[in-house]
Amino acid sequence: MRKILQLIFFLFLVGISANAQQKNVVGRDIGQLKDLKIGGRIIDQITGEPLVGATITVRELTQTEITSTNGTFNLVLDRAEYTLEIRYVGYETVLYPFVAVGDGRISLTMIQEDFTLDDVVIYGRDPEKNIRSTDMGAISISMNTLRELPPFLGEVDIIRSIATLPGVSQVGEASSGLNVRGGGADQNLIMFAGAPIYNPSHLFGLFTAFNPDVVNDFTLYKAIIPTKYGGRGSSILDITPKSGSLTNWGGDLMVGTVSGKIGFNGPVIKDKVSAKVGVRGSYINWLLGSLNNADLRTSQANFNDVNGILYGEINDNHNVTYSFYRSYDDFALASDTTISWTNMSHTLSYQGRFSEKFSVNAIGFSTLYDFTIFNQSGINNFDLNSGIIDNGLRLNFTYALSERNRITFGGDTKNLTINPGELIPGVVNGESTILPQLVQSEYARESGLYLQHELELGEKFGFSYGMRYDMYQYYGPRTVREYAPNLPLNAGNVIGERTYGDGELIQSYDGWGPRASIRYSIDSRTSIKGGYNKMYQFIHLISNTATIAPTDIWKLSDRFLKPQIVDQYSLGIYKNFRGNIFETSVEVYYKDIQNVVEYKDGAKLLLQNNLETEIIPGEGRAYGVEVYAKKNLGRITGWASYTYSRTFRRVITPFEEEIINDGEWYPANFDKPHDLTLIGNYKMASNVSLSATFSYSTGRPVTFPEAKFDFAGNSLAFFRNRNLQRIPDFHRLDLSLNFQLKGKGKFYDGDWTFAVMNVYGRKNPFSIFFADQPGSPPQAYRLAILGVPLPTLSYSMKF
């Protein structure tokens, strides 16, 4: 139904633009008035193939013809003005106004809505959405688009592909965190089927922990975030899983160089309930186990993830989805210390349409994140556990007054429990040589209420505005230190402690978050949009590393650590060319961030009961220009994105020893002013395609030593001001060649992808560090994650 509404709306728009065009004259005018014979042919604009079975409707006569096997049709008309409407599944509908004056021929071309034709049609991609909607900085990518990118180690990767979009960057080659418009890696809410995921990486970020085969599409909101989302400062990444087929069973299989996966889907009850299961695992362990080197043989690097989706249709208007997700990693080098982490989430969602106007969406989720270090070195053995439990509910109502006037409202609430760390001593030779430690758990409830109104006034104006009210409560049980007033927060200035009981409120925060955007269309292909956005964030990633590392600690806002508040202003111009074949946009933004976390020198973060003594609140600001051009159709597709952006931090406190860089603005760890990505996919033949990704970015900031000094037999570097120098620029080219080999029942039947990452073998520094090592003078060293061209081969098939 929605699809039809969209189609009608689309036709309406097209109709408006078509009416303005000049009428075509068909036929040789010999004064004939009746029974003019008009023949025609419909072909695909890109491939030139005739389209068989396209419908041609003469609007004025409500007469419909279907094209024959060679794409032709015949009409018999009277001398008059007509409008032909040509429709074909998966293609943009074409309107052809003309004046028939005699016998003649018409040749028309149609364009596919997307080059690949399967899923796209199902969820109704609207080719002009970027122009017409009031959304800003919202980018949706279907898995079909993603599959055309060069794979990373044999697989397409969601997080990595997002990093190719304008305004999104990553710290380095092996980091899973995203930095969106100058925000920290913790400022992105990553949701899978509606449940937040805290560590979406495998192997420390070499892979994303989402199996692309179970993902339908994902949307990144980086500018004007809809009011139904809250709780994070910079962006929302909403990943929607794919449900199984309601009609027949099928499956897919992929084998790559380091991992493989298999999936099944099909109807449990035909046309009512479907199931989909996807399992992915690595076989690095098997490779390591077969090596001669004893240390590598006892090393392990293991990851897997499992997805299950049950989808049930109550009737056409009501459906229920259950989604299960679990990802697991363990990693050990030379066997004595194992690092392991698990994400697990359950989501139950209900979607109901009670009338043409009113629909409801309810989601309940439960997320668990566990992180453990096992130390079996024989010296002070221990287990260090930490974890997060996040359980929540979301209720969203949509009331459509009309197709162009829609109200969304609802609320959400969630309970968060964080266990920041528990040290369990191991027993060596019958005794334990270290003390157990337990950092106090944290409890909080985060809730929000929201309303949003989207309205279009005529063709020119669109508005979207709303308000979100965020509430946050931090509860006991907890013992909180009290510090002497007007002195730095450190152990020496503690004047007392207060113990809060179970469920006793320790601190609460709340705030109004207005969001608004306006769209002005210059014409049907061009629009200008502007907007403002305010976000609150009550959870912080306490990480004294440049990127997300599994050892990072999540921390809730408490009395000392105030919520991060982000104000963002955006302005953009959007233009499509050549029947939406080309999409272009230019966006600018400015952001103010309050209460970002910075660290004291040598901060101790692990097993720290009083983190307030190790961190300093700072402020941030970020601004940038994003230029984006995309070619949607044709033998060559792809996009180019260029971002110029800066992001800065400033720390001013009344206490001299806590001031960073003399209280001046300094670049944040992930400030990379120039960022260019070029992505292209070339269909060499119907079953062979070549794709390439080139990326370039300014090197990220590092701190160079100001001086060298000697102390206690060590040559040391003296660092004073942070982040004032940069590592060399980053650039890399990846290529992949994809063959679809046909051969029913043969072993080679399926998709073969051969890819080379880092084609010209650049040693892009991940970091520059300074060390004094035996055998050489104290000097700078470069760590490159990918130092040579890295080829991979993968094979996938459907069954």
Place this chain on the structure above:
Amino acid sequence: MNMLKRLIYILLIIPISCIDPYKIDIPQGTQLLTVDGFITTDPGPHLIRLTRSDTYGSVFEGLIRPVTRATVGIRDSEGNVTFLDELANDGVYATPAGFRARVGISYSLQINLQTGKSYTSLPERVESVPQIDSLSYKSIKFNTNDRLTDIIGVQVFAHFTDPSDQANFYYWRNGTSTFVLVANPELYTLPPNHPENPRGPAPKDCCAICFVDDESRIQRFTLASDENFNGLSQRLPVLFIEDNGLRFRQTYRAEIQQMAISSEAHRFLSLIEQQTNLTGSVFDNPPASIRGNIISLDDPDETVLGYFIAGSVDKKNVYIENNKLEFRQTPGIIPDDCLTVSGARLNPPADWNP
């Protein structure tokens, strides 16, 4: 199949990371006064070294220069001032004979430079140190980025009991280490430019066994604080000695100094430890500014590097016998008289008692 595995292995593991020296332009370093000094409850003499920092980089740029002809004194909390003597003109100032730090007393270092500028350290209180009950050792081996060479060496463990009634901060370093240097004078050959018999065998009678002190440029240390083990008896790895092929051919003696230091000194040294452990990986902490406890009396904004540490010490020797080691590096051969090695002598140290 094996070949395929090897190929995959090469494709996968090797490129995952590579570390190499990297040439960058580091700005001209400032010349900051640096204080490097310990006083302990040992008889001494204790040395305070004054230098000026310089540009970070290769040995050729940024030579660390001594600060000579300064007046250096140590004031204790009872009001006594002890002046130190600069023995050679090398910026190293030594405490006089008989001076030793006492437990429970605070000490501060005072410096007057030739330029007229004066500096002082914040007072450091000497805390008592638990005794080392015993030392043990174990041979260990671990792999490096270079898969052809494993690092093999000896890990020395200190056994002690942490007192439960106080917060303790530990610092271990090694004193002078001595080992038996085994040479093969019978394998001596004439030099290649010998007029009659180039490279001809010319066995020497002496000497196969010498004693030599082990000196390395970089001095590693170990830190601990008892917040993880307050009141428990401990066995902690305190020193790693890499087998370079010569050290463990017979007997190696290491002196372990276990010191109790202040919490501030511990924090300072842990910043140093953090810096010396940087690997450039995603887990690295960003570089921290290592500030010490020395302040300028003339200009409060002047940065002075280094730390004046006062602590109590307990020492013990461990004799490491090569026949008790599980892993050994390929022995290094010295085909000559062992006395040709610099610092080598025939007689063991006076207290040599394996």
